[in-house]
Each structure stands twice: as C-alpha cells, then as structure tokens.
Amino acid sequence: MEKERIAKVLAGIVGAEAVVVDAGELRVYETDGLTVFKAMPDIVVLPQSTEQVAGVVKVCHREKIPFVARGAGTGLSGGALAVEGGVLIGLNRMNRILEVDYENQRAVVEPGMVNVWLTNALAPRGYYYSPDPASQTACSIGGNVAENSGGPRTPKYGVTTNHVLGLEVVLPNGEVVRLGGRTLDPLGYDLTGVFVGSEGTFGIATKVFVRIMRKPEAVKTLMGVFNTIEDASNSVSGIVGRGIIPVAIEMMDNNAIQAVEKGVAAGYPLDAVAVLLVEVDGPKDEVEALVEPIKEVLKENQVREIRVAKDDNERLLLWKGRKAAFAAMGQISPEYYVQDSVIPRTKLPSIMRLIGDLSQKYGLRVANVFHAGDGNLHPLILYSSANEGELHKAEAMGAEIIKACVDMGGSLTGEHGIGLEKRDFMPLMFTGDDLAAMRKAKKAFDPDGLMNPGKIFPTAKAGVEVGAAGQRQILDKVLGPA
Amino acid sequence: MLSDETLVHRLGGLVGGEHVVAGSEASRYAVDGRAPRAVAFPGSAEEVSAVMAFASAEWLKVVPRGSGTKMALGGIPARVDLVLALSRLGGIVDYEPADMTAAFRAGTRLQEAQEILGRNGQFIALDPPDADAATIGGILATNSSGPRRLRYGASRDLVIATRLVHADGKVTKAGAKVVKNVTGYDLNKLYIGSLGTLAIIVEATFRLYPVPAVEKTYLAPFASLDGLKRLVASILDSPLVPFAAELMNVEASRRVAAAAGLPWPEGSYGLALAVGSVRREAVDAQLETVRRMSREAGGADGHMLEGGPHDAFWRATRDFALGDGLQAVLKASVLLTKVAEAVRVGEEVAGQHGLRLGVISEAGSGIVRYYLTGDAASPERFQQAVVESVSRLRAFAQEAEGNLVILKASPEVKSRVDVWGPVGKALPLMQRSKAEFDPQGILNPGRFVGGI
Numbered sequence: 001m002e003k004e005r006i007a008k009v010l011a012g013i014v015g016a017e018a019v020v021v022d023a024g025e026l027r028v029y030e031t032d033g034l035t036v037f038k039a040m041p042d043i044v045v046l047p048q049s050t051e052q053v054a055g056v057v058k059v060c061h062r063e064k065i066p067f068v069a070r071g072a073g074t075g076l077s078g079g080a081l082a083v084e085g086g087v088l089i090g091l092n093r094m095n096r097i098l099e100v101d102y103e104n105q106r107a108v109v110e111p112g113m114v115n116v117w118l119t120n121a122l123a124p125r126g127y128y129y130s131p132d133p134a135s136q137t138a139c140s141i142g143g144n145v146a147e148n149s150g151g152p153r154t155p156k157y158g159v160t161t162n163h164v165l166g167l168e169v170v171l172p173n174g175e176v177v178r179l180g181g182r183t184l185d186p187l188g189y190d191l192t193g194v195f196v197g198s199e200g201t202f203g204i205a206t207k208v209f210v211r212i213m214r215k216p217e218a219v220k221t222l223m224g225v226f227n228t229i230e231d232a233s234n235s236v237s238g239i240v241g242r243g244i245i246p247v248a249i250e251m252m253d254n255n256a257i258q259a260v261e262k263g264v265a266a267g268y269p270l271d272a273v274a275v276l277l278v279e280v281d282g283p284k285d286e287v288e289a290l291v292e293p294i295k296e297v298l299k300e301n302q303v304r305e306i307r308v309a310k311d312d313n314e315r316l317l318l319w320k321g322r323k324a325a326f327a328a329m330g331q332i333s334p335e336y337y338v339q340d341s342v343i344p345r346t347k348l349p350s351i352m353r354l355i356g357d358l359s360q361k362y363g364l365r366v367a368n369v370f371h372a373g374d375g376n377l378h379p380l381i382l383y384s385s386a387n388e389g390e391l392h393k394a395e396a397m398g399a400e401i402i403k404a405c406v407d408m409g410g411s412l413t414g415e416h417g418i419g420l421e422k423r424d425f426m427p428l429m430f431t432g433d434d435l436a437a438m439r440k441a442k443k444a445f446d447p448d449g450l451m452n453p454g455k456i457f458p459t460a461k462a463g464v465e466v467g468a469a470g471q472r473q474i475l476d477k478v479l480g481p482a
Numbered sequence: 483m484l485s486d487e488t489l490v491h492r493l494g495g496l497v498g499g500e501h502v503v504a505g506s507e508a509s510r511y512a513v514d515g516r517a518p519r520a521v522a523f524p525g526s527a528e529e530v531s532a533v534m535a536f537a538s539a540e541w542l543k544v545v546p547r548g549s550g551t552k553m554a555l556g557g558i559p560a561r562v563d564l565v566l567a568l569s570r571l572g573g574i575v576d577y578e579p580a581d582m583t584a585a586f587r588a589g590t591r592l593q594e595a596q597e598i599l600g601r602n603g604q605f606i607a608l609d610p611p612d613a614d615a616a617t618i619g620g621i622l623a624t625n626s627s628g629p630r631r632l633r634y635g636a637s638r639d640l641v642i643a644t645r646l647v648h649a650d651g652k653v654t655k656a657g658a659k660v661v662k663n664v665t666g667y668d669l670n671k672l673y674i675g676s677l678g679t680l681a682i683i684v685e686a687t688f689r690l691y692p693v694p695a696v697e698k699t700y701l702a703p704f705a706s707l708d709g710l711k712r713l714v715a716s717i718l719d720s721p722l723v724p725f726a727a728e729l730m731n732v733e734a735s736r737r738v739a740a741a742a743g744l745p746w747p748e749g750s751y752g753l754a755l756a757v758g759s760v761r762r763e764a765v766d767a768q769l770e771t772v773r774r775m776s777r778e779a780g781g782a783d784g785h786m787l788e789g790g791p792h793d794a795f796w797r798a799t800r801d802f803a804l805g806d807g808l809q810a811v812l813k814a815s816v817l818l819t820k821v822a823e824a825v826r827v828g829e830e831v832a833g834q835h836g837l838r839l840g841v842i843s844e845a846g847s848g849i850v851r852y853y854l855t856g857d858a859a860s861p862e863r864f865q866q867a868v869v870e871s872v873s874r875l876r877a878f879a880q881e882a883e884g885n886l887v888i889l890k891a892s893p894e895v896k897s898r899v900d901v902w903g904p905v906g907k908a909l910p911l912m913q914r915s916k917a918e919f920d921p922q923g924i925l926n927p928g929r930f931v932g933g934i
C-alpha cells in the first residue's frame with residue numbers, strides 16, 4: 001500500500017487532523033483489552049459521520065486495502081487489531097445519542113457512544129438500556145454490537161442482540177443500508193440479528209437502534225457467603241429450580257475477593273471461599289416475595305452468612321466489588337489472562353474443580369469472577385510476564401479450560417468473542433461444514449474479504465504475531481497438532 | 483428431467499416407499515394451488531439430507547412443510563416439484579431440566595413439546611397461532627409469535643441452537659446448547675424467519691422458562707379507542723410488567739369474550755392485560771393497579787380471569803378466526819404509539835370495502851393482526867377489497883416505520899399484490915445471502931421477500 005497517497009486521499013474525506021500516520025501515535029491502536037496480541041495498522045482515520053465512514057470504506061474497497069473498525073478498544077479477544085495492517089477506522093468521534101423516544105421505548109445512537117452514557121441520559125425519566133458489560137463506562141455500543149456483549153444482567157434480560165432492533169451499516173463496499181429499525185419483525189432475513197456478534201467482519205455499524213426499558217419499581221440484592229464452591233454452585237441451580245429468574249447471579253472465589261477487598265473494599269468477607277451475588281427486580285410485591293425463597297435455597301446449601309442490601313447505597317457497594325474485579329486484579333498480580341467459555345449450568349461444580357486442579361498443575365493462581373447464572377466462566381489466570389515462560393503457561397492453561405468446557409457441552413466464548421485469540425479453537429466446536437455455512441454469511445456481506453481479516457476463522461497463516469508465547473505451539477500441545 | 487415414476491421410485495429408495503406420496507394424493511399438498519409431483523416424509527435428519535442431495539442433483543424445487551398450518555404464508559411458489567414434509571421428524575432430542583434447555587426435532591408439535599416440559603414446570607415461551615398443530619420447525623421458519631413475546635421475546639430470543647440440512651444435503655449446526663454463546667456468527671438469526679429459503683431446520687434447542695405459578699388477566703371493555711390508547715401508554719410507562727397486552731377491536735373482543743364464555747358489552751373495544759408470577763399476591767397487586775388505571779381511563783367494569791376462562795380467552799385470542807366465508811389475514815408491525823391508530827385505520831378501510839374485520843394487536847410489541855372476511859358469494863369483490871385494503875394498510879404501516887405482510891390469502895389475491903411489500907436497500911444483501919446458501923435456488927423459490 002502506498003501509505004502516503006492513501007493517507008492523502010483519506011484526508012480529503014475526513015480532514016487531515018483526523019488521519020493518523022505517525023508511528024508513535026499509531027501505537028495506541030496496536031492492541032486492545034487483551035494486551036498479549038499486537039498488530040499495527042498503517043493508517044488510522046477518525047470519521048465523524050456516516051458519509052465519512054462510507055467515503056473511507058469506498059476508498060479501501062477500491063484500493064483493496066483491508067480495514068478494521070474500532071470502538072473503545074476494550075475488546076478481550078483481539079478483535080479490533082489490524083492483523084493485516086491497512087486502515088483502522090476509529091469510531092469514538094461518532095458518539096452522540098441521536099434520538100430518545102420514550103413512548104416507543106426506542107433510542108438511536110451513534111456507534112462510538114459509551115455504553116453507560118445512554119443509561120445515564122435515560123435515568124431522569126426512569127428508563128435505562130439493559131446490557132451492561134463490566135466495561136460499560138468505557139466500551140462503545142458499536143463494540144457491544146460487534147461482540148454481542150453481555151454483562152451481569154443477562155439471565156433475566158438477555159444480551160445485546162435482544163436489545164438491538166436495527167442498524168445503519170456501511171457495507172464493506174461502501175454502500176449504506178438500513179437493517180431493521182424501530183419496529184419489530186422487519187421484512188426478510190434477520191440481518192440485524194446476524195450482524196450482532198459478527199465481530200466487525202460484516203460492515204461498520206454507524207447507527208444503532210435500541211430498545212430502552214422502564215426501570216423496575218424495586219430491586220433487591222443479596223449476598224451469600226460460602227465455605228465451598230460446591231455449595232455456591234448448587235445454590236445457583238437451586239434458585240433457578242424454584243422458578244425464579246434473577247436479574248443476575250454472580251460468583252466470586254477467594255482470590256477474587258482478596259483482590260477486590262484490596263482494591264475497593266466492598267466488604268466481602270476475606271475468608272470466604274466463595275460469595276454469590278443475587279439480584280432480583282420487578283414490581284415491589286414480587287421482589288419482596290422472591291427474597292424469602294432465595295434465602296431458603298442459600299440456607300439449604302449451607303450458606304454461612306446472608307446479607308440483603310438495605311438500600312441503594314448498600315446495593316451499589318455489593319456491586320462495586322464485582323464491577324471493579326478485573327481492574328482490582330492488579331492488587332494481587334501484575335497481569336492476568338481471562339477466559340470466558342461457557343458450560344451448561346449443571347456442570348459448574350465439576351468445571352470449578354477442574355480449574356482448581358489445573359491451577360495446581362500449572363502452578364498459577366486463578367481468580368474466578370463470573371456470570372454463574374448462565375454458566376459463563378471468567379477464570380482470570382494470574383501470571384507475570386517477568387517470569388520466564390509464565391504467559392506461555394497461562395495460555396496453555398486457558399486452552400485446557402476451553403477444551404474442557406466444550407467437552408462438557410459448552411462453548412468457547414460467552415461474550416468476549418473469538419477474534420484473533422480463539423480462532424484456532426473453532427474446530428473444537430464446529431465442523432468444516434458448520435464453518436463453511438458461516439463463511440457464506442461472511443461472503444454475502446463482504447465478498448472481497450476486506451473487513452477485519454484474520455478473525456474468527458481458523459488459520460495457520462504465518463506472519464501474524466499471535467501472543468508473545470506463540471499460540472500455535474500451545475494449541476499443538478494442548479489440542480493436538482492442527 | 484426425471485419421469486414422475488422414477489422420481490417416486492428414487493424417493494422411495496431414500497425414505498421408504500410408504501413414505502412417499504404422488505399423483506392425486508400429492509395434490510392435497512398443493513401450495514397456492516400448485517401441486518407437487520411428489521411428497522416425501524423423511525424419518526430422520528439423515529433422510530432429509532439424502533432427499534436434499536438428490537433434489538440438488540436433479541434440480542428439483544423443494545417446499546419444506548411442517549404440519550401445514552402456515553402454508554398460506556409467502557408468495558406463490560415459482561415451481562413445486564417436491565414437498566418435503568417433516569411431520570415424521572418429531573420428538574425430543576435432549577432435555578436437562580436443571581439447565582433449562584431442551585432440543586426437539588423440527589416436526590415436533592409445539593403442544594407436544596409443552597406437555598413434556600410442563601411435567602417439570604417449564605415451557606418454551608412461544609404462543610403462536612395454531613399452537614396445537616404447528617410444528618417447531620414451521621414456527622421458526624415463519625418466525626411465528628404470539629402475545630407472550632412482550633415478556634419473553636420471539637423465536638430469535640429463545641432459540642440457542644439449530645441443526646440444519648442445506649440445499650445440497652450438507653448437515654450443519656448453528657449456536658450451542660448453552661444459554662449464552664458468541665462463538666462464531668449467530669446463524670440461528672439468519673435461519674429463523676427465512677421461510678425455509680436458506681436451509682431446512684431439522685432440530686432446535688430452546689432456552690426454557692419456568693411456568694409462572696399464577697397467571698391472571700384483566701380484560702377491560704372500552705367504549706372508545708382514545709381511552710384505550712391513553713391507558714396502554716400509561717401502562718407501558720409504568721413499572722407494571724404484563725406478559726401480554728392485547729388491544730382488540732369491537733368485533734374481535736366480542737368473539738373472543740364469547741369463546742371464553744364471558745358477557746361483553748355491545749360495541750366495546752377490549753384490552754387484555756396478563757400478569758404472571760411465582761406469587762399470587764404479586765399478580766393481584768399488579769392487576770389491581772391495572773383495574774384502577776383502566777377505570778381512570780374511562781374503561782367499564784372488566785373481567786378478572788384465571789384458570790379455565792383465562793386459558794379459554796387466550797386460546798381464542800391466539801387462534802382467532804372469523805368463522806366461515808372468505809378469509810384473509812394480515813399482520814402489521816408498527817411503532818407502539820401507532821397501534822391504536824392502526825386499529826382505527828383498519829376499521830375505516832374495512833368499512834369502505836364492506837368487509838367484516840377483527841383486529842387483535844399486541845399493544846406492547848406493535849404487532850397488529852387484521853382478520854378480514856367477506857361474502858363467499860362474491861369472491862371477485864372480496865379479492866379486490868383485500869388487495870385494496872392491503873395497499874392502504876401497508877401505506878399506513880410504512881408511515882409508522884413498519885411493514886405489513888399477508889399471512890393468509892387466496893392465490894388470486896397474492897397474484898395481484900406483493901405479500902411482503904418492499905424491502906428497501908437491504909434486498910441485494912438478502913439476495914446475496916440466498917445465492918450463497920442456495921445457489922441453485924431450489925428451496926422454496928419465489929415465496930420469500932423480493933421474489934427470493
């Protein structure tokens with residue numbers, strides 16, 4: 001690519017100040033939330049409108065230059081990395097809330113808008129936007145759409161795909177199309193549905209049409225303190241078994257508690273083996289009625305202590321620890337490597353045991369902070385790259401956890417996406433024909449394969465720096481040679 | 483081209499001779515009057531795959547079929563060689579109550595599935611029309627939904643995995659049997675609602691919900707639509723969480739009330755608000771609020787329904803039909819704030835054309851169903867009236883940012899008006915999807931949007 005010429009053409013579209021070519025400045029875009037991967041784009045552009053995005057994409061299409069969209073760069077699977085170089089399109093300048101329509105329960109926002117801004121804007125009228133990834137104060141809604149992000153609230157309210165009703169998309173050929181919109185059941189194929197979770201490989205979302213919801217009348221949060229992981233896990237099944245669908249059921253193990261208490265002092269007992277956070281919401285009478293049966297289940301499972309948040313302050317404090325957990329890891333380890341595979345809920349006790357065993361085997365500590373209600377694990381494998389070979393070990397251990405989850409009937413990833421990180425794990429779950437069907441969808445959107453190349457699909461392609469330890473090697477060891 | 487005789491013989495080799503129907507008996511499976519040359523009833527996904535591999539090799543046009551409750555949906559097929567009936571492909575595949583997920587073969591009737599799950603106090607939270615007869619595959623292919631979607635969402639929100647047979651006979655899966663998963667593209671979304679034009683769904687896994695211990699409905703009569711509109715708006719803007727909110731016109735409320743054995747004041751519109759919970763007090767408290775709000779908005783004294791009458795009421799609503807005579811059913815999707823007006827415009831249009839009209843709308847979801855009927859003695863007039871009504875109501879729905887599709891109408895009507903309506907700029911993307919998944923164009927040709 002003749003970088004200079006292209007940069008000039010792009011400057012003609014977005015303005016010179018919105019084009020980054022300086023190597024030092026480009027470094028910001030070299031990695032995302034998963035810092036073990038690095039890849040440099042050749043050029044970064046920061047468009048401010050759909051027209052500018054379309055203009056940039058048209059140039060890329062005409063010149064056959066690969067391009068990648070980027071929101072806030074908090075992704076945890078290397079999704080926003082320009083692994084083949086090319087143009088990176090940063091969307092954080094397109095960050096407005098375009099429209100809020102309370103009567104129709106809809107909002108229209110730009111992709112670079114930070115997730116929590118919407119809920120903040122809606123709060124005075126008693127409304128909110130439900131999907132709330134723990135990164136919500138930083139991540140963009142465009143990134144949420146691309147990753148189909150979840151968060152603690154998914155057991156009751158679902159993930160991003162359940163709240164996105166339409167999109168404006170710049171297709172990889174630069175055309176602008178509207179998929180879905182403010183009403184349900186749009187005509188034809190559910191292209192909005194398949195776009196959500198396509199990890200930035202189908203097009204660039206330039207507008208997002210979302211469902212907004214009325215705040216519940218009441219919310220109650222309980223914390224259960226346990227002496228064994230087993231008891232905490234069984235409580236999860238027990239609650240659901242009573243016909244109760246909590247908004248959230250989150251679990252933290254002792255390592256996580258240690259980190260959180262050092263970090264934000266949320267008041268979790270330091271000697272607890274596990275704590276469970278359970279939140280229910282709804283009309284006041286219903287919420288009141290749910291507290292007792294939940295307590296009963298916890299007691300049936302040898303809960304050591306139950307705390308019910310008395311007011312919003314106490315409630316927020318309980319949640320503060322959970323929300324800050326990833327960030328707090330710095331208190332107990334220089335680095336961590338997080339996995340997010342999923343298992344059927346009933347397999348929780350066995351997978352937790354296995355993770356404990358693997359921790360012994362690899363000699364690495366693991367902190368577990370995760371969405372127990374939907375079986376979505378987040379083992380944070382603690383390591384330090386200062387120690388020779390530890391990252392390597394962490395990655396190998398992560399691979400073993402993933403494999404075990406799939407063997408138990410689960411999935412590689414519940415919310416962080418495949419991206420660059422897990423693409424070579426895809427054959428664990430999908431046959432060649434399954435993947436071929438996915439490629440058909442990709443081809444319908446992006447026949448030239450220009451958008452976000454090198455993601456999702458397995459590839460043994462050399463020349464890409466995949467993790468400091470060389471991921472291929474690890475995979476060969478854990479999963480058998482490709 | 484294969485002779486009919488060879489066709490039947492070859493199919494018999496794949497699914498067993500006793501599972502192939504041809505000749506005049508096959509014409510009972512005609513789609514919009516187009517009779518297939520043969521009907522095959524495969525008994526397993528492998529047999530579906532074998533039939534599709536055969537169809538693909540012979541370029542046969544294939545129309546998949548469940549129990550046939552929704553065969554009137556869609557454009558008139560370009561050609562029908564083979565009807566692929568999935569009615570033998572039924573039964574549960576796996577079910578783990580504690581995980582609240584269950585997989586069923588596509589030919590399973592929803593009702594059957596609910597009976598199995600009900601033993602554990604769980605259910606698939608779908609309540610589409612014809613729920614007793616409709617199969618899971620058919621419900622997903624047509625994205626059929628009902629009143630409960632207000633609380634539980636539609637098929638796209640409830641299906642976590644599918645198994646497919648593709649046009650060339652290849653078998654694949656999409657999704658995973660866990661309630662949260664983002665591994666690869668979510669192709670479930672593409673297959674659901676694709677009316678069998680991309681692949682044939684042979685199995686589906688659902689996330690399940692617990693059956694609420696208590697469910698009750700408050701049904702309020704209203705003399706005018708204005709009061710109803712205000713009431714719906716204030717309920718939607720309140721912390722109440724009904725699982726269904728149906729607004730019905732005079733004709734529909736009268737009939738549904740009668741079917742549920744309830745007295746109904748002449749000339750009244752109706753609003754039904756349904757609430758469920760694990761606790762009775764929680765249901766009662768919400769419905770008392772609804773009753774009070776309803777009175778304040780000018781509603782007459784209503785019915786509090788539970789048990790038998792409750793079930794009868796919802797069954798009549800879901801499976802609503804206007805008795806004998808010529809029929810057409812339309813479905814509009816509009817902004818929530820336009821629902822009441824969609825009802826009013828429907829009545830106006832029906833009045834102008836001398837049609838009898840029942841309207842049932844999901845007021846919290848913006849879905850409006852129009853049930854039109856006319857005098858069997860003058861089919862020409864009825865057809866013309868339906869064609870004109872479709873144009874008028876479609877224009878209204880588009881104004882309201884939505885669309886209008888024909889769910890049921892005679893081929894005469896369908897040949898004169900697009901059953902789907904214009905798709906807009908996304909059509910080429912849809913056409914490319916179709917070309918990728920079914921390059922020969924053998925799956926349900928001509929029945930989907932834009933002639934797909």
Ligand SMILES: Cc1cc2nc3c(=O)[nH]c(=O)nc-3n(C[C@H](O)[C@H](O)[C@H](O)COP(=O)(O)OP(=O)(O)OC[C@H]3O[C@@H](n4cnc5c(N)ncnc54)[C@H](O)[C@@H]3O)c2cc1C
Binds near residue numbers: 081112140200
């Ligand atoms: C501390 C921490 C906690 C987290 N907690 C959660 C959690 O609870 N739940 C969860 O699901 N995730 C979580 N994440 C992961 C991450 O925040 C989400 O994946 C988030 O949606 C990424 O948004 P982003 O704007 O940072 O996207 P980026 O990282 O910038 O990009 C992610 C992907 O989206 C694509 N993309 C971005 N914008 C667009 C667009 N407009 N159109 C098309 N494609 C686009 C990119 O190309 C890339 O493939 C967490 C991350 C961190 C660091």
